[in-house]
Amino acid sequence: xxxxxxxxxxxxxxxxxxxxxxxxxxxxxxxxxxxxxxxxxxxxxxxxxxxxxxxxxxxxxxxxxxxxxxxxxxxxxxxxxxxxxxxxxxxxxxxxxxxxxxxxxxxxxxxxx
Amino acid sequence: xxxxxxxxxxxxxxxxxxxxxxxxxxxxxxxxxxxxxxxxxxxxxxxxxxxxxxxxxxxxxxxxxxxxxxxxxxxxxxxxxxxxxxxxxxxxxxxxxxxxxxxxxxxxxx
Numbered sequence: 001x002x003x004x005x006x007x008x009x010x011x012x013x014x015x016x017x018x019x020x021x022x023x024x025x026x027x028x029x030x031x032x033x034x035x036x037x038x039x040x041x042x043x044x045x046x047x048x049x050x051x052x053x054x055x056x057x058x059x060x061x062x063x064x065x066x067x068x069x070x071x072x073x074x075x076x077x078x079x080x081x082x083x084x085x086x087x088x089x090x091x092x093x094x095x096x097x098x099x100x101x102x103x104x105x106x107x108x109x110x111x112x113x
Numbered sequence: 114x115x116x117x118x119x120x121x122x123x124x125x126x127x128x129x130x131x132x133x134x135x136x137x138x139x140x141x142x143x144x145x146x147x148x149x150x151x152x153x154x155x156x157x158x159x160x161x162x163x164x165x166x167x168x169x170x171x172x173x174x175x176x177x178x179x180x181x182x183x184x185x186x187x188x189x190x191x192x193x194x195x196x197x198x199x200x201x202x203x204x205x206x207x208x209x210x211x212x213x214x215x216x217x218x219x220x221x222x223x
Contacts, residue, residue, distance in 0.1 A: 033210060042199065042213040056208040094209065102211060104157040
């Protein structure tokens with residue numbers, strides 16, 4: 001079965017550069033979630049989208065923005081990167097009805113030098 | 114604000130021994146509780162959710178609202194159970210976003 005796809009899997013950037021992370025949800029999933037997991041930390045919710053609209057927002061820095069497109073894929077844009085942005089970024093997708101299982105992607109490991 | 118606590122960072126048990134991973138939460142309403150597992154170099158995947166009340170891979174978890182706990186148990190650990198386990202909480206008003214505990218690494222020794 002198709003799973004959540006994230007690209008790239010690994011990304012190395014310099015401080016103050018920008019990065020774009022992509023997430024392709026499971027077919028027919030209309031909701032996408034982004035989580036950030038710093039080294040030795042638990043995943044922290046960043047932002048979510050339902051039907052191309054932002055549905056919830058967590059501890060996402062103002063330097064970050066995200067959107068969901070008509071094909072339901074989502075992109076997380078990160079600007080003015082800082083060393084502390086180095087983390088594993090997970091995307092998850094689900095259907096919207098009820099409280100449904102979130103299916104996670106493999107994550108994008110971002111390293112900021 | 115809701116919070117999930119997993120007091121043990123590491124649990125090391127021998128194969129065939131029982132294993133219990135503790136999870137406590139704080140939330141005033143009616144949460145949905147989950148256990149997610151992450152095997153080495155694999156993605157997070159759902160292991161259990163409390164509303165389904167089922168046993169997966171020999172694991173069970175019971176929601177105790179009085180103690181605000183959702184401990185994960187397995188009577189006989191296997192080497193393939195070695196992984197990172199995360200307890201997570203959500204509720205309908207949260208738009209299904211998950212709040213994770215800090216995770217417990219389980220190491221099952223032969």
